[in-house]
Amino acid sequence: MKIGFIGTGIMGTGMIKNLLAAGYQVDVYNRTKDHAQAAINNGAQWQDNVASLTRSVDVIISIVGFPADVEEVYLGKDGVLANAHEGQTIIDMTTSSPMLAEKIYSAANKIGVAALDAPVSGGDVGAKSGTLTIMVGGKQSAFEQQLPIFKAMGSAVTYFGGTGEGQHAKMANQIMVAGTMTGMIESLVYADKAGLNLDAVIKMIGGGAAQNWSMDNYGPRILQGDLQPGFMAKHFLKDLRIVLSVADEMKISLPGTAVAKKLYEKMVSIDDWGELGTQGLIKLWTEK
């Protein structure tokens, strides 16, 4: 079984390493070849373009930046589906739009290619250690066939249902994160202004009904002035934009998530703040 992997960023590099460790042959392609060097050093085989990669492998996995990149990779003139053959499977692990997942599934289905949407959470740490949470949508038979691949990259692999449901599950996750991130930042901003000992506040919050992973993990980093990305603000903003556009199509109002999007929009518009981690949102208060 040969895997073609498109996208060798922080996430992809970790995931490829775990696929290689599980015994898969992995061919890789990335828009910027330099960024594929770590994967190549770990034993992956470089391919010069999406077309040659597609023709050389059984399963194609992608984790790229934005929905527009996903669309180009799969539906572009020289993309995956223009070069795919019957019996192959494509798995997009980018956090992307559920509607785009359906569009890709439909195009793939016409030429006998199975398609799964399988976004992840768990960040660079999860990618490296093979402990990602993977949320899968698509045909159940295709999911079951590729389960060993998912298990090589993640520790919690859940099949959510038909095409797009993996993306929907990821959106539900990001809506929750929008709440914990804005709550955490506003809580720390308030506590700081009130002159409280922030270590004591973080500890107190962690022990009660306000407890959450964001405060437990990012709270101490913020106090140390560490705003480096686990997860980049500009990517979270992308996710929130997808969430709200999908919510709009579904005719549901998500006012808390909308506020989070506005705040991250403002943050990402300033200097290079978009490259900071999501916890960097606090700069809107501390450096405004």
Next chain:
Amino acid sequence: MKIGFIGTGIMGTGMIKNLLAAGYQVDVYNRTKDHAQAAINNGAQWQDNVASLTRSVDVIISIVGFPADVEEVYLGKDGVLANAHEGQTIIDMTTSSPMLAEKIYSAANKIGVAALDAPVSGGDVGAKSGTLTIMVGGKQSAFEQQLPIFKAMGSAVTYFGGTGEGQHAKMANQIMVAGTMTGMIESLVYADKAGLNLDAVIKMIGGGAAQNWSMDNYGPRILQGDLQPGFMAKHFLKDLRIVLSVADEMKISLPGTAVAKKLYEKMVSIDDWGELGTQGLIKLWTEK
């Protein structure tokens, strides 16, 4: 050491039981005597009014409804401070305004009465089991003197600093809860509309970076249709109103918390929804 306890609601009743179990004599007063019956049955002594209660005890503890109630209890014509004597200690455990805590401290200080603000979190369950989180503000010497009393009621007792800092810490906690509650509700609303299996969504969220106590605890209750209060929506709205009014005085903007307040305001304005638990917020989407 004799304690006078004002406010025998769900919280007070549990706390009084633990004070009695720890060997304290407890006199009680409540606006509605009927609601003090459980405390009396547990061994507390009834007092007919705040004045007689104040004159009979060494330490006065209150946990009542709203800041206006706190103000009346302590600063009213027949209130605690009109009847207190030098050497007594007063402890308000209501979630109330930090500015009111300062006003009470100042009036108490003039007549030689020590004052602490000590709001709690942990709900009725924590009150019953003596595992409340207690956030204390006031003079450190007064805090240390009353520590055994706090330890009889709570498992995590933290001194946060001068007068009002206990209330400020509680506000920081409630800001965080505003984030987890709105995030949780919007996440479940989205997931439901997208046709996802909500049990799987709750489990998935609980295993990753979106994890939080609200989803872990209220998520399953919501799926079972259980909107009964751990913590009543109308009381949470009161807390959010205090937060935003204090933030306003401190000139900090808390847009996520402001949205939560708006949503709970709407919820509490409908029928008897204010008596539901905070998780009942979901009715704004499911029954609108």
